[in-house]
Structure formats: C-alpha cells, structure tokens
Amino acid sequence: MKIKIHYFLHDLLYNYIRRYRFTYLKKNMHSFGNNNTCYKGFKIYGVAKNVSIGNHVHLANTLINASDKIIIEDHVFFGHDVMLLAPKHDIYKFDSERTNNVISKPIILKKGSWISSRAVILGGVTIGESAVVAAGAVVTKNVAPYILVAGNPAKFIKEIPH
Secondary structure (H helix, E strand, C coil): CHHHHHHHHHHHHHHHHHHHHHHHHHHHCCEECCCCEECCCCEEEECHHHEEECCCCEEECCEEEECCCEEECCCCEECCCCEEECEEECCCCCHHHHHHCEEECCEEECCCCEECCCCEEECCCEECCCCEECCCCEECCCECCCEEEECCCCEEEEECCC
16 A cells, blocks of 8 residues: 555656646747657756757757757657757866856757767757767767768768658
8 A cells, every 4th residue: 555655646746747847848948849758857958048849859858958049840859868068168268268168059950850868969060850860979060861870979870761
C-alpha cells in the first residue's frame, strides 16, 4: 500500500510540474507550439524570449543557451542531453574581459531534423530540413537538408534518400 501511495503522489507531482513548465514556457518564450514534449531537466538559459519552438517538437531534456535567436521548426526531434549553445567567449580576451565578452549567433533547426543524444549545436549553425545529427556530434557548420553528420567536429557521412 505504501508503494502505491508513493507512486500516486509521484505521478501527481510530476503532472503538476509538467503543466507548470509548459505554462511558464508558453508565457515567457517568443513562441511555443502545440503537442510538444519536454522532460525533467529541460532548461533554457539566457533570454527565453529569443526561443521559438514549432509544433510536435520532442525536446527531451535539452539545454538551450539562448543569448541569440533559437528557432526550432515543426517536427524536430531531440535525443537526451542535447545542447544548443548560441553564445561563445572571445578566446583573444583574458581574465574577466573574456568572461564578460560574449559573442552570440542564432541557431536554426529546420522542419523534421533529428538531433541525437548528447549532440552539441553551436551558434551560427542551421540544420537543414530532415537532416540527422548523430549522437555525440559537435556541429560547428551548417548542415544541408537530408544529410547525416557525425563526429567532432561533425562531418558529412551520407545523404538520406527522400
């Protein structure tokens, strides 16, 4: 009986937090579409108003650092622990000047793209329509539509037939 009550309370609390998270996101983001999914651990650092999320997006426990525009179009799918990192620090600055000197560029994820677990997308990158970023890849350059990329830095692996 004790276990059943524990699971009931866990589910009740989880559903409340999930509803609150979606309410917060819809209120504070530039746009947040319908039928989206995000898990415990989903985070937005920076300015939530810079983030636009389309419909039917599976965010998992993605980390978004949004010091510039982040545009996620419809039907984009994220694996676990994906990071979208718009800002970077200037390597030619030192000490507190490096800490305070942030350079940001937008990130755009086109319709139907799939970002696999633990991939990192850096600022200034556009992922093309239905492109796939393999697990653990670090994307530093644009990815064309219907392409699979993998590695660090991410490189072309093959074209995806469509």
